[in-house]
Amino acid sequence: DQQVKQNSPSLSVQEGRISILNCDYTNSMFDYFLWYKKYPAEGPTFLISISSIKDKNEDGRFTVFLNKSAKHLSLHIVPSQPGDSAVYFCAAQPRSGNTGKLIFGQGTTLQVKP
Amino acid sequence: DSGVTQTPKHLITATGQRVTLRCSPRSGDLSVYWYQQSLDQGLQFLIQYYNGEERAKGNILERFSAQQFPDLHSELNLSSLELGDSALYFCASSVGTVRGRAETQYFGPGTRLLVL
Numbered sequence: 001d002q003q004v005k006q007n008s009p010s011l012s013v014q015e016g017r018i019s020i021l022n023c024d025y026t027n028s029m030f031d032y033f034l035w036y037k038k039y040p041a042e043g044p045t046f047l048i049s050i051s052s053i054k055d056k057n058e059d060g061r062f063t064v065f066l067n068k069s070a071k072h073l074s075l076h077i078v079p080s081q082p083g084d085s086a087v088y089f090c091a092a093q094p095r096s097g098n099t100g101k102l103i104f105g106q107g108t109t110l111q112v113k114p
Numbered sequence: 115d116s117g118v119t120q121t122p123k124h125l126i127t128a129t130g131q132r133v134t135l136r137c138s139p140r141s142g143d144l145s146v147y148w149y150q151q152s153l154d155q156g157l158q159f160l161i162q163y164y165n166g167e168e169r170a171k172g173n174i175l176e177r178f179s180a181q182q183f184p185d186l187h188s189e190l191n192l193s194s195l196e197l198g199d200s201a202l203y204f205c206a207s208s209v210g211t212v213r214g215r216a217e218t219q220y221f222g223p224g225t226r227l228l229v230l
Contacts, residue, residue, distance in 0.1 A: 043222050
């Protein structure tokens with residue numbers, strides 16, 4: 001039962017353009033949504049998060065949008081840079097229970113071409 | 115550098131064997147999480163410890179166990195290993211469960227386990 005889904009395994013964009021990474025979820029009982037970036041041979045690193053009561057959060061070049069009615073969130077990177085090339089994971093944090101465990105999507109590999 | 119360390123980086127072993135993966139959390143973090151990433155899969159939550167006690171359990175096999183010690187480092191024990199246990203195992207740490215904001219987790223570099 002995949003509660004968090006990233007349906008696009010890969011995305012390729014030109015440097016300077018916008019990258020849009022998508023994520024869908026099936027469970028309404030998530031409190032927060034997070035995006036992590038992962039380079040080869042490294043652990044995931046936190047990028048940005050959004051509370052389930054918000055619809056947008058922005059941090060520099062990164063903006064996350066949350067559409068609760070569609071159970072969909074997206075990460076926008078503007079402008080994209082070659083150093084952004086990595087695997088991006090969407091993750092959700094359940095509301096219930098006293099735990100911060102994360103439910104991850106399968107990841108989307110972003111390639112930013114110079 | 116996230117401040118989370120994991121040893122060993124690589125581990126090659128045979129089916130039926132037992133291994134122990136070690137994780138040291140960031141200084142001051144009380145929560146430790148273990149995740150498994152199999153080929154082409156996202157990270158699957160295994161188990162969480164908070165200040166020495168088990169806090170949450172995911173799809174962790176009965177052959178797997180974990181503990182968190184008084185100095186807050188954690189070990190993940192994998193026994194009766196099978197070929198399908200080959201994966202990347204990540205440890206993450208966080209301050210603790212903080213209500214009202216996202217619980218940002220900081221990940222170690224992972225241990226790559228290969229079972230032959």
